[in-house]
Amino acid sequence: MRHLTIAITLILSFGVLHAQHPGQPLSVTSFEMEEDHLSYRFSDRGIFIEVEIKFGSVIEDFFQQSHQLTWELRDARNVTVYHSESAESSSEQKDYVNARKPMHDREADYMTAEGEIFIPYKKLKLKPGAHEFTLGLHLKNKVYSKRNFHEQKITINIPDIQYIPFQEQNFEVFNLYSDAPALNKSKTTQGWELSFKLRFLQDPKLTEDAVYEISYGIRDVRRNKIIMEEWVNDYPVSSGKLKESDLSKKPSNTWETPKIEEMIDFKDFPDKGISEFELRIMVGVPGKPAKIVHSEIKEIEIPKPVYYQDVEFDVSDIKLSEGSQSGTKGIVLSCSVSLKNPYYQETADGDDTFYFFSTAYLGEKMVSPWLKKSFDRRNFNIAQKRLWHPGGRKHKLRLFIPYYDLDVPDGTSTLMVTIGATHPYGKHTFTNLDFGEITVNVPERKHARVSISNLSIKDKIYDFHVKPLGEGKPDPYYHIKVGSDIQFTSEYHSNTFTMDNATFTLRYLEGDKISMEMWDSDTFKNDDMGEMEFKYQGKQGGFSVNGTSFGDVKTMNYSFTPVRR
Secondary structure (H helix, E strand, C coil): CCCEECCCECCCCCCCCCCCECCECEEEEEEEEEEEEEECCCCEEEEEEEEEEEECCCCCCHHHCEEEEEEEEECCCCCEEEEHHHCCCHHHHCEEEECECCCCCCCCCCEEEEEEEEEEHHHHCCCCEEEEEEEEEEEECCCCEEEEEEEEEEEEEECCCCCECHHHCCEEEEEEEEEEEEECCCCCCEEEEEEEEEEECCCHHHECCCCEEEEEEEEECCCCEEEEEEECCCCCCECCEECHHHCEECCCCCEECCCEEEEEEHHHCCCCEEEEEEEEEEEECCCCCCEEEEEEEEEEEECCCECHHHCCEEEEEEEEEEEEECCEEEEEEEEEEEECCCCECCCCCCCCEEEEEEEEEECCEECCCCCHHHHCHHHCCCEEEEECCCCCCCEEEEEEEEHHHCCCCCEEEEEEEEEEEECCCCCCEEEEEEEEEEEEEECCEEEEEEEEEEEEECCCCCCCCCCCCCCCCCCEEEEEEECCEEEEECCCCCCCCECCCEEEEEEEECCCCEEEEEEECCCCCCEEEEEEECCCCHHHCCEEEEEEEECCEEEEEEEEEEECC
8 A cells, every 4th residue: 555645735824723713712733644545444545634733722611622623625616525524424524632731731721632534535536636625624512613714725636546346346255164063152052153264356445335244144945044144243343344454465465354253052043953054154335235155055953952940960079078268167068060961041031150059967957058048149158150161061169168057066967968059040949969978076156246336438429420529429338257258248228428237146166257348339330448357355255346447437336245056
């Protein structure tokens, strides 16, 4: 591609303004023009201009610092031959420039902005050769509009470009891989895997419309019915549109796309069983019929889906031992788990996640808590989450039951420990998938009554998106944790700096870390407001602390009283 920087003949010297908005002097301090520029933004060839605009005074209103820059070309008869606002791609032709103080001069009493202008050759619809125009620049924002604040004579040399119709563009599909069944990218379902590269046999930027649309289609041959037609959404194609900038030129004078990969899930096929399907790869341009550039017929068996409630597990290598986690002692269950069913499809619940859990029994009595309070996440101290990969892959699991959660006497007990799985919302549960026995020496468990009172939050802005600014109050709540196990969660309070008093009972072993985490509830991500560790005195009895503070907690009273079970 040839790039030339051409000389510019000015109507007036740089910085001279034909008209100015009252109170805001405008001038162009830099003007650079490049001829025969290839725009990746528009996938076209034309004139590219960079201008620097100087605002003679500082704009105090932040929302008025953004301006829309537009432009027009007028011929020798002063007739407008091109206007950015009336161009076919008007929404893309507009540039928004933001006025800012120069980086090198923070104390400046003026502001500058940089704007980019692109004028495609084919939009001018002129014969090849040199043409003289007057370029007029316009600037506006929500308050004022100034047309022709700068005018300049330019000469444009239109090259002799022979654009070819889309119908004359030829394509070649190569490095094609097509296989079924295969695991999709998220490894949760099976489908038809497709990958290929696309080669352009003519220069793609010389096509009348250089924005291409790539798609694929699946047709049921037996019923002669189109099952689906989809845009290619993977890299390098965005929303199915391939621009010249997505191509790489090879020494053979051809242009190729990087590898395009797609996965068509079996769940998108209406019928199950063995049938013949035609795969079509298509290329088009906006507003014109697409070309079928590749077609092949394959015989594929679409398996019957296995839904969540019908999943079968294979548990192996189960081992039980005494161990610790997050500083507290308990029973460790380790094993390997795989899925027997070859094809798994998530249900309408929209979640393909399993929670694995372990449960302890003394005889026939269940002696450890099991997914309390309708699978409340804060009680998953004995659960482990796994995103499932079907197809026989084994997952190694490590589950933990803390001793303070066992309803057995202190001392030696022989327990049966089982492993199970459940849906996150509790709609399907698989109990006793496998089990093992272990003899443990349970240490002395302790209980304490904890009271939290007079809790207040520091007075500052927490939700900066709230308008008017300054009224963003927090939505506080807190967790009480033993080790990593959340044993208590407070009530949620909305838009307040104070919280209600609360009293609750904790279970723990001598030496366990007991802590409090404060949170500000938010729509997308809860904000951490600080953490504090309770310095309890164990055998020396209870204690109370008044006026403590940490993180965003301004003040808080708490008491810690050991109690008998």
